[in-house]
């Protein structure tokens with residue numbers, strides 16, 4: 011399988027990359043290529059111009075800021091998995107990154123690539139939605155920040171303009187007494203998620219739920235928040251019964267497909283199971 | 298209309314310590330370039346979709362699937378393929394261990410298996426069975442059932458620790 015012909019550019023700066031995206035016909039960013047090249051080989055995508063950003067310097071990092079964690083666009087999944095800060099403070103991202111494909115894919119695929127590809131079954135978009143991540147984007151007219159709820163627009167579609175590049179992903183620091191977790195439900199290691207659930211929960215006095223975000227993947231055209239379950243939990247004492255009651259509300263608004271990996275009914279049921287499990291996982295991580 | 302090979306570009310990279318130069322279209326996959334243009338046919342193609350791992354090579358120190366890279370992206374890269382593991386007649390400890398433990402039957406998956414194992418052992422010189430299985434998740438074998446592959450990697454880890462050698466040094 012060989013992609014259709016294209017012209018290849020390896021710009022030396024971000025501005026040059028943006029200019030190329032702006033001026034070249036049907037131009038596409040190439041990051042890790044672990045999704046884009048697969049599509050091009052199958053001829054599901056046939057961009058006329060490829061703008062390879064992998065040689066750009068300074069876009070691969072994980073930095074702690076006063077208010078947020080900053081992850082550079084070209085940070086590979088493996089780096090997320092290995093990062094001590096992520097393991098200890100943003101465990102949900104370690105859970106998600108470590109479940110992507112296999113070692114070779116994690117050695118090349120990038121965080122921003124996974125976000126921009128916007129596969130509803132992908133792991134990081136769901137985990138980042140639960141973590142309330144924002145996306146720093148650079149385009150011809152400068153920088154803008156896309157809010158968590160605005161990034162994923164439709165299946166394989168983000169809010170990004172064709173001449174815009176994601177440069178950084180920002181995750182607001184979790185408050186004290188917060189735990190997080192992501193569980194991917196799949197039949198075999200390396201498969202895409204049948205259902206993926208990410209949870210970030212903050213406790214107040216006693217065992218009362220001060221705040222909670224639950225994100226669901228693989229059950230709609232984009233990652234989605236389980237808003238009814240979340241609001242049911244807020245302000246309540248978190249025992250097994252309350253969590254189970256909230257999980258029953260999890261499927262509200264979900265519209266999962268039926269395919270060979272699982273029927274619609276099965277997925278709707280699994281949402282409940284994995285909300286319960288990620289809630290317990292996240293709670294178990296609060297010290 | 299453009300002729301098919303109108304836009305060939307020159308690609309120079311280091312493979313197994315030796316410099317290679319060839320011509321490739323931008324759309325040429327790295328695995329095809331390595332096999333068909335540079336005649337290093339040790340690296341195999343199983344699926345061409347990124348799933349089987351037969352095409353695994355070490356690319357600037359990281360195990361990657363060479364069917365998921367463009368040849369043009371190898372410009373200036375430092376690559377290790379299965380041909381670079383042995384030093385002359387002396388097999389790499391991983392190759393010895395696969396031989397001694399029947400870590401292969403048809404051998405089709407072996408070049409990729411060896412490179413994936415090398416990456417694993419460089420990062421984790423004494424892996425548990427679970428860690429080994431996770432390390433070769435991206436490499437499919439249709440013959441062995443993996444048991445002897447896991448055994449081979451375990452044995453190689455021991456050999457490499459005893460020999461104090463965890464990196465392949467291409468001559």
Ligand SMILES: Cc1cc2nc3c(=O)[nH]c(=O)nc-3n(C[C@H](O)[C@H](O)[C@H](O)COP(=O)(O)OP(=O)(O)OC[C@H]3O[C@@H](n4cnc5c(N)ncnc54)[C@H](O)[C@@H]3O)c2cc1C
Nearest residue numbers: 041042043044045046111119120123124126132133176347
């Ligand atoms: C065998 C295999 C198994 C996999 N398993 C999983 C899995 O289990 N779970 C999972 O979530 N994923 C999986 N993936 C996908 C993997 O995570 C990809 O790495 C990821 O989806 C895309 O990242 P990339 O850097 O390779 O992006 P690319 O393939 O280079 O790009 C993907 C898309 O994003 C755009 N893009 C990339 N970077 C930017 C940027 N900075 N700004 C703007 N646009 C950009 C590109 O133009 C393209 O449209 C798998 C892939 C393979 C081949």
Ligand code: FES
Nearest residue numbers: 343344345350364
């Ligand atoms: S040929 Fe590259 S992964 Fe199968």
Ligand code: FES
Nearest residue numbers: 402404438439440
């Ligand atoms: S030995 Fe035949 S595929 Fe692995």
